[in-house]
Amino acid sequence: MSWSDAIAAKTEQLTALRRKLHQIAEPGWCEYQTTAAIVSELSELPVTIYTGTDAVESSARMGLPSAEEDAYFFQLAEKAAVEPALLERMQGGHTGAVAVLDTGKPGPDTALRFDIDALPITEASSDHVPADAGFPSKHEGFMHACGHDGHTAIGVELVKLCVENVDQLTGTFTFLFQPAEEGSRGAYAMVKKGWLDGKDYFFSGHIGIHDLEVGTIACGTERFLATTKLDVTFTGVSAHAGVDPAAGKNALLAAASAAIQLQAIPPHRDGITRLNVGKLTAGEGRNIIPERADIMMETRGETNELNAYMEEEARRILTACADMYGVEVSIDVTGRGSTTESSKAIGAKLSTWGEQFTKRVIGPLPLGGSEDAALMMNRVREQNGEAAYLLYGTPLPYGHHHPKFTFDEGVLPAAVEALAQLITTYHEKEGMSR
Amino acid sequence: MSWSDAIAAKTEQLTALRRKLHQIAEPGWCEYQTTAAIVSELSELPVTIYTGTDAVESSARMGLPSAEEDAYFFQLAEKAAVEPALLERMQGGHTGAVAVLDTGKPGPDTALRFDIDALPITEASSDHVPADAGFPSKHEGFMHACGHDGHTAIGVELVKLCVENVDQLTGTFTFLFQPAEEGSRGAYAMVKKGWLDGKDYFFSGHIGIHDLEVGTIACGTERFLATTKLDVTFTGVSAHAGVDPAAGKNALLAAASAAIQLQAIPPHRDGITRLNVGKLTAGEGRNIIPERADIMMETRGETNELNAYMEEEARRILTACADMYGVEVSIDVTGRGSTTESSKAIGAKLSTWGEQFTKRVIGPLPLGGSEDAALMMNRVREQNGEAAYLLYGTPLPYGHHHPKFTFDEGVLPAAVEALAQLITTYHEKEGMSR
């Protein structure tokens, strides 16, 4: 059986696994059930599995959730009967898993990365495939709105495919199931654990991003945005809003001013910049001058320099808004992502696949967002490895992070096939049929 | 024993009850334990007690809490072993109580009102009397920061005093323990229940407001601010903040703009106005264009016309801010308070007490805030009754609604004495000793 046929045979499993994962959407560092599902799929295979602090460097995890949020998802995992020993290993937000396949033959050392976390978005309950087809998120307020459920399914089935065809492969494969991609928080903990050291190749990719036909594969990605994630707290003084408003120091107005004024950072001649105030929570009660306000925000830039420009401007504005209202401000970094480059050599090779490949390979496309994998790619590249980041085409009726985000599940086998092709291009032994 | 001596004898009980209530601070319509404590104190006395839908008109309750908040405090009351029958009567936010004392003798019909709710403020944990003296709020995030624990204690002990001295009194007394004063939400439900119908006199008052010596009593109050409480929701469209920010409609920025722009409503030549955005909650995640934002706000005015001016301006600004960001807005009224007048005749009579009275009575003082009792006062006044609202002096090192708000407990017996004096002035039989 050719790989193409083998992959076609996996279509049903891919869809089933993706739908299962979609229902247990968990945010970053809370992927207890998701990790357990991955481990459960792989545990019978001849791969070595690493979890807990063997998978991630505990102290290098960024942007951990609140104790309440962690406890909430941990309890859900307990109720869902996740195996206690595994759950204990993961306790306190040590989610994610690594599977290593050693072919026993000399050959290159390759890492592949699949991100597994969901987003704090309330999923649409109608006019939306997961809702209509009966596999909506069971976790109110959380949703796989970026396709990581698909990424995880692709990774799991790719491991199986490689195991099944190990005789045709050489070298070793490290499959990274990374937690907390959203917010650029998790890659650092896997890099620090050493998983990207000494790698010859690194492959990853993303479903969607551009609205394309199923089966189209972009052979690389441009415009990875560097990013900084900031948590900002303004602290003022509360007072009775009717009797003595001037006795207060209004943290809510400082934060609201910051949200507005941050928009006025000028665009830069050197390239794309972005800024988002994604969350603002302020005030205690209606008739109280608000004492505290919290902002979750991020900056981005097409280069590390552009992101540094945005972060610097943002810090000045935040401080000035605090001064304006006579309140205190603290600014904490909870995530950082770098820009990177997808290997042009690999891209060029892929773009010649036209005939051999059942899919349509097109030139590199811009990402226009940030990608935690950039940290991994840069680690591989600085050791002279090659790193490529693909885009797996699907029509996108709604954009990423939209409550109705969905994708055509036909993208799943297409992505597995593209990665398999890529692997065999660099690992294949003679006689392997495509 | 004179009333003064009787009151002095109650000082310890007043303090103990206030401290007990301080620890079980509950917000409006969630005063399950507080109501139970009141009922428990009065249940043995020859007064008729009304609770649940006998105390408040269910459909006239404004600004009800979320189902989650209600459930949280209900469960706390269950855990605290509140009598199940009473708890069942109150279920779903039917808190508050009314105690009626009929002297059996002809005489005026008098209502007295004591508000019982706390605020969503996190209490200071040091350099603060309740914390230092061992009676801080046990309900994290909620605090008696406006003295209603004191008001409740004053009301309970006044009932006892009247019962003990019933032979010296005439007519009937209706003691209203009102829930949900904060936000001007609860008085309406008691007025609609008919408790203020046919009353000859109405007395209420407030601890503090002005920084005064203990024992000073202001014989009336001016400048009750009319008020409207608004809940505002902006609804936009979420999108990926890095990849396609222009695809979103930013509800957070609409709300932040509103918070700022509402401050620019011009002051009015006709008198005091106030506006507070007390709470703003917006956004779902850091890298998502925020889809939803909620504001809790209030307007106030020295007259009903001034408050109407503020509300009208605010509504226009809220709508414009929604238009500005292309988002939808909904504006709901969750509370309304009127301006009123404290009886000048009663005030004048009190101000002659100088000699008889152990306390120092001073002229009327401005409130400068809103007071839900205004609705009750206006109901009594429109039926030609008299309504007076006193202020009970205490030093105020911190203002109302401040996390360190506290008062000198000496104000408690002083307030009981002032109310007792007021009652006997209008109800006394011959031979009653002051």
Next chain:
Amino acid sequence: MSWSDAIAAKTEQLTALRRKLHQIAEPGWCEYQTTAAIVSELSELPVTIYTGTDAVESSARMGLPSAEEDAYFFQLAEKAAVEPALLERMQGGHTGAVAVLDTGKPGPDTALRFDIDALPITEASSDHVPADAGFPSKHEGFMHACGHDGHTAIGVELVKLCVENVDQLTGTFTFLFQPAEEGSRGAYAMVKKGWLDGKDYFFSGHIGIHDLEVGTIACGTERFLATTKLDVTFTGVSAHAGVDPAAGKNALLAAASAAIQLQAIPPHRDGITRLNVGKLTAGEGRNIIPERADIMMETRGETNELNAYMEEEARRILTACADMYGVEVSIDVTGRGSTTESSKAIGAKLSTWGEQFTKRVIGPLPLGGSEDAALMMNRVREQNGEAAYLLYGTPLPYGHHHPKFTFDEGVLPAAVEALAQLITTYHEKEGMSR
């Protein structure tokens, strides 16, 4: 002839003079033609006239106009054939005049003040009495929109009345025709010149303020607002707005932010506060990042403390807005006004006039604005003199500073009569008929 009859006989002259002055509306320190008109009216009378640096202390003049504005109005005065010698005395903004009438008899020393300047408002050209009746301002962009044309006419005719009836008066009278009242800029220069030293009485007043019937006189004024006038300049860096916007430092946005954020200074429990950004001029060209922005603003407070609170808050906000955009800011004081009190004793005496007086005298009314005369009143009061500030009733279809501001000219003789009454109350000899 009684004073009432004498005043009635002056009605036509009052109207004619007021209309003449209305047409030559000149802003503060530019009242060249206005001063010349006053001097011309009084020059034949047995009073001593002071102009130029004899009338105002040159170095104590605040908020001088730009050299261009001064030159513009000076040239207009040259073209209007103002007497060269007088014009030379006034050159460089030494406008205003003082007329002293010495009765030659012992008696009190009284000062009366009339303000003479206009405002930078473009007068309505239709549906407006001055336009329709043929006496609109001839100075495009400038208008008597506060009634100072009427004040000046009242003062001039009062001088004549006093001269004509000097046999019935005692002591001395100092008639101050004050420049630059708007912006609280001119009184200080007359106080510093010593004109208010050793005065027993000071009288002044204002047309309008409240919408009243002609002939109504308020016997005093309350709520003089203390005020500070600030000129603020933000200085940034210009850049090409399309090619390299991030190279600029945007002074316009700093100033616009300040204009908005200054509105958020909380109202104060102790009384009325006001803030106005009256003028904002920023930027050089459409496609240039604005390098410079200028703001003309003012703060006010019901007490000097409240105004100080506003000024301090404003300064902090202005500085923070500069920091926010990385621009420089300079803040200059161009005017300052104090709060004051109108003599209650004089007010009480006036309120007994009911029968003797042809007009209706009512109790004191709030001003609610600032009045440069406060400085003069405070100077007199600190030397134990008495100072009263009246309001002269007129219907007000449009408010002060509105392009359609106008008043009923019947107020002019009523004001003269009120002042005459006031004078004779304190200066009259026996036998004077009212």
Next chain:
Amino acid sequence: MSWSDAIAAKTEQLTALRRKLHQIAEPGWCEYQTTAAIVSELSELPVTIYTGTDAVESSARMGLPSAEEDAYFFQLAEKAAVEPALLERMQGGHTGAVAVLDTGKPGPDTALRFDIDALPITEASSDHVPADAGFPSKHEGFMHACGHDGHTAIGVELVKLCVENVDQLTGTFTFLFQPAEEGSRGAYAMVKKGWLDGKDYFFSGHIGIHDLEVGTIACGTERFLATTKLDVTFTGVSAHAGVDPAAGKNALLAAASAAIQLQAIPPHRDGITRLNVGKLTAGEGRNIIPERADIMMETRGETNELNAYMEEEARRILTACADMYGVEVSIDVTGRGSTTESSKAIGAKLSTWGEQFTKRVIGPLPLGGSEDAALMMNRVREQNGEAAYLLYGTPLPYGHHHPKFTFDEGVLPAAVEALAQLITTYHEKEGMSR
């Protein structure tokens, strides 16, 4: 003499002419002296010169200056003794000139365009070459801060060069000296006049933009930003800021809010966008609620669609800000510019010049701004002509539109040479030496 030598011989004249023009900096449609200087240089040559309404279509001129500004520069031209007949032809803002050279031989029809206007920027008076070398702008507040003085000199000397070498050229040459490039206002009036009809080639270019060595020539330009220029007026109601602020409708705050809020238009995934509020003038006087506010602003986009997105968003925000303050708003278009493309075929040919050419030709560079020439280029291209836009390298210590903007005058002969090369490439007869 070779062209290179001929050009070298003109270096002194180029510098002298540029310095002369720098001193008479005039804004768009006010280039009376500048046009006269051009005409004076060319009047003796065998070219046909068109001025006034023969050069520009009167009704197609956009963004005309105020009558005051026009009169000011017209009077300056009168004082500078510009020939009366020419001045009369130009009266009312009909500036600019066209020179046509007919070689009398068959050949292509070529247009070249040189923009001649200056900017409303106050020139730096020290640490700035024109100031230090004695040729600063004599027109206070206006400055050649974009190099159009150099462009004009380049055009004039190129005409002379072509005339001198006419025997080596074929076809006809139309030299357009375009007024009012800043604000994208003047090109339309020349296009409408028909000057770009039937042209085979169009050449133009810009000094600077990028910081490059003198002698470097970019063979084309990318990223012409489409643009819309808007004049916005907010009209409210004035009132006395102290006495009755709520009676006003504040146009200044509406405009300031707009300036801030316009910054919050989200960046677009499809490319570069820009928005600048270049000028804001609001208010009448310090103590008056501002009745009127004027904004000069512009939007830009990398494509016409992106600019349309910006304009649409801006219009919605402007309208909402007016609604927010209850004021009226009018929005007028005073300029529009399109995006365009510089001919890739010409660029490719130029990039092969390496050896023949004395200068260094580099690949196309981004403009990143708007260029009024785009309208002309699009007109030529839609008739199947070719249009190229070069960049002439110079070091740029300060950016365009900066008060210290200056360039190395060595760029002038380099630009003339590049254009001469370009012309001869397409017009040369045999035997012409380069």
